[in-house]
Amino acid sequence: MSDLQQVLEVSLQRAEQSLYKSFLDNPSVAEQIEYVCRCLRNRAGTRLLMACMLAKMDRPDIDPRKPYTEIGTPDSFSGRSYDEGYISHFINLHRLPCNSTTAFLTPAFRNINRPLTTDMIIIGRPRRLYVETLQLLEDVHNQQVTADDLLTEIIRLLLIMRNEKEDRMQALLRGLGQSEDALPLSSEQIILLIEQHLNCKNSSRLPVLIIVAAYQAAGVKFGERVLPLHRHTAADEQTGALGDIEVCLTNDDRIVTAYEMKMKRVTLDDVDRALHKIALAESKLHNYIFVTTETIDEHVRNYANEAYARTGGIEIAILNCSGFLRHFLHLFHRVRLNFLNAYQELVLIEPDSAVSQPLKEAFLALRQAAEADT
Template sequence: MPRKSEKVSESEKLPRIGEEVVVQLQSALASAEADFGADDAPTFGLTPRMTAALEELSLKAEKASAGFTNIVTALAIKAARPDVDVRYHQSQIQSQTPNPAGFNFRGLSENFVYPWLSQNDFQGAKSGWQTRTLERPKPYRMEYDENILDIKDSFLAMYDELEEFDADPVEALRYIAYRQIQFRAAKQITIAEPKTSDITLIMSMLEAHFMYEYTAKGASRLPVLAFHAIYSVLVKELQRFKGKVLKPLEQHSAADSQTGALGDIEVSNENGSIFEALEIKHGMQITAKVLEDVKRKVMDKSVSRYYVLTTHSARIDSALNEELRQIQARFGCQVILNGVLPSLFYYFRLLAEPAEFFPAYARLLKEDKAISFQHREMWNRIAVG
């Protein structure tokens, strides 16, 4: 640690500040992904002027990528360090403000912000200061006289709102991230569809996909999609499911109590009653309380089998076996407790051609609203190898 009398160089400051900036970017992304997966359109605590400025900058992010990266950098710095006047973006002009940053923004833009934008498949340039009109040693005040193409008004309005009218940089970042997620989702997304029928390889791919430590929400949805995909093949092949119908998935945000669903996966009889259901738990141990919930769901239904499957690594408690026998004796429903991965392995062994699973899984990964870019990108990385 430097002594108080020692001056910390800018190169020493940047890694620490960069970490703070990335934390703000990741937080905005997580919030925006939750907004994107919700049923209702999000609201943002921003003035109409700030909203209009951010919207224009977002719409023109591809054409004016340097300007877009510039404002993302400034917003992230402001969110991390609220006291800094981000209009003063270069060290050489920061003596003009009582709230200097103490560093140039360009380094953060190139080494932290652009890599984050690129990693998430968002628009952006390698630097928010790569054009002469943006790198002038002048503060980004309303009288800034450089020609910033056709985003000048919105660019300067954003800075003005931020510093003169106390616009919330966290909300602004969330807005930017939300719009980028929307633009990204509108692109044609290609999801890998492996052709292998090697069950061991398939299982290793799925385990890696389920268990990766994502920053985005929605990982608990992945096993649900996998089981729906494999059931879409099973119902066509197995005699047990002759005349049965695999029901479409409910939205991830919808609770069973609201939809009336018995489980995450449901196979129905021709008359619409539920024949078989699966409830998928992500990282949750199966306990007696879980079985109590199952009893309430099946007590007035004619369900043949009800699976409760979990990604939790703990063994199923044998003390629950007596409760399982009681449920079958009283309600005629066979309740099966197991791990997600062992169950998938068993189902793959029943398929004539395990590779038929992949098109269904890819389609669900592409279409399901709870699935983020990070989940899709990770699947492609795993599948391609």
């Protein structure tokens, strides 16, 4: 274990020993850091502060407001190096509720070459998060609070949040377990449940999980399997993927079907881009399927249908997400609960950056209510 990993572990032990007592004497500073840590809309401030505090403890001569080597002064440093080199491993090891990627690649904290002082206007939401984050860096620089105490306070709050999250999830899962003797949900009830979940905020990842859950439930019946998913933030051009979901035959690694998920209408340009990817693909596809949550324009559908002749036998189809799900559940009616359980598992294991904690809890609450009604 490196010295800085040991520093983080010592801070963790301090936080665990005083879990429900703040390490900060100043109520104003304590309120600021609690706001930053509990801001579910934007978690970048938490990781940035952790990286800067660790750097300050490692090198007391640095200015915690200067986490960019581009600043070029002796008291500047690479906050990203501390973040990716130590904070990432630490939060993953202890399952702390933070972003899975470095704060220094978020739009607000990227490509900066000046100190993060309180007079700096950072464009981002919520505005208060950035104001409080910059003020906390200023407080450490002015010795109003030590880097050690602030880092330990952050870890203490994250431990509390982790425990609260796990307690809520366990309570919701226990609630589902109590309804095991109820009549199984029908296909139409499952469709309604999934549609309610899709209508929640920040649900763009869910259509991908619906398709994957369908293949997990019934793929073995038609000899196909889904390849591991790419990160939800990665573009197909970056990963080299043909689509959001890639399907192979069970005993063959060649991709036969690609799915592209859309939370908006499919356009002619979308179809043209799909044709371009098909032309460059190493594997000869059988199907390229768009699944959208919006209405389908007839002229776009007709344009996609014409691709069969143009590509020499590769079909491009545009399906409505709810329509796909309804057809699948009625076609494979006997595995509908396998589908629902697979979808639930996929939702729960997704990183919070892809499926937020409130969205995970919403599904469990919706399912519990649906099963209680039966």
